[in-house]
Amino acid sequence: DAKTTQPTSMDCAEGRAANLPCNHSTISGNEYVYWYRQIHSQGPQYIIHGLKNNETNEMASLIITEDRKSSTLILPHATLRDTAVYYCIVETGTASKLTFGTGTRLQVTL
Amino acid sequence: GAVVSQHPSWVICKSGTSVKIECRSLDFQATTMFWYRQFPKQSLMLMATSNEGSKATYEQGVEKDKFLINHASLTLSTLTVTSAHPEDSSFYICSARVPWATAGGPHEQFFGPGTRLTVL
Numbered sequence: 614d615a616k617t618t619q620p621t622s623m624d625c626a627e628g629r630a631a632n633l634p635c636n637h638s639t640i641s642g643n644e645y646v647y648w649y650r651q652i653h654s655q656g657p658q659y660i661i662h663g664l665k666n667n668e669t670n671e672m673a674s675l676i677i678t679e680d681r682k683s684s685t686l687i688l689p690h691a692t693l694r695d696t697a698v699y700y701c702i703v704e705t706g707t708a709s710k711l712t713f714g715t716g717t718r719l720q721v722t723l
Numbered sequence: 724g725a726v727v728s729q730h731p732s733w734v735i736c737k738s739g740t741s742v743k744i745e746c747r748s749l750d751f752q753a754t755t756m757f758w759y760r761q762f763p764k765q766s767l768m769l770m771a772t773s774n775e776g777s778k779a780t781y782e783q784g785v786e787k788d789k790f791l792i793n794h795a796s797l798t799l800s801t802l803t804v805t806s807a808h809p810e811d812s813s814f815y816i817c818s819a820r821v822p823w824a825t826a827g828g829p830h831e832q833f834f835g836p837g838t839r840l841t842v843l
Contacts, residue, residue, distance in 0.1 A: 645829045656727075656816045656834035657767065664829070700766075710757060711832060713767040 622718040631688040635701030650697040729835035746817030752797035753819035761814040
């Protein structure tokens with residue numbers, strides 16, 4: 614069974630914030646939330662990860678709810694180059710692999 | 724840092740031939756690398772986990788005799804598709820797990836740009 618649920622697709626206007634939700638209601642205490650994205654015909658790109666606290670880096674912010682059952686990836690000022698498939702992955706730190714779901718296809722438009 | 728390269732970026736071959744794809748970690752040593760396959764409009768599917776100096780671990784349904792993996796050094800893993808057929812045409816992507824991952828802590832994987840294989 615999939616550990617995460619994401620919307621199939623989303624649109625966002627360029628310059629606006631893109632908020633990508635992810636549900637992971639069965640997440641366990643030692644599982645991290647990872648976000649990757651894949652631009653068409655390229656390998657996936659690591660974006661950010663978190664355990665309990667909200668995280669921010671130069672690419673994005675990750676907001677994790679207090680019960681950890683869902684999270685939101687925020688791209689503060691989306692550009693056309695952010696058009697990609699975004700994958701939310703839940704795995705333990707000791708997991709030997711990352712399992713990719715179907716992700717959210719984000720289309721940034723003018 | 725944390726750059727992973729793949730070679731070739733694309734390859735076209737005739738049915739029945741073998742194709743080797745290289746995956747290199749350019750600025751770090753990776754004891755563990757991963758090989759994925761992605762068909763058009765589908766997600767990445769893990770094929771196998773490659774461990775330096777030992778045999779690869781294959782996912783269920785992946786033929787180990789068809790997809791040969793060698794991880795002879797800490798910066799290079801190779802995937803050889805033997806006796807390729809048109810149904811093996813796909814986008815093959817490798818990744819390397821960062822070596823600074825701590826036990827129980829998070830680990831990021833950095834991915835190569837992918838290799839598009841077309842078997843005629």
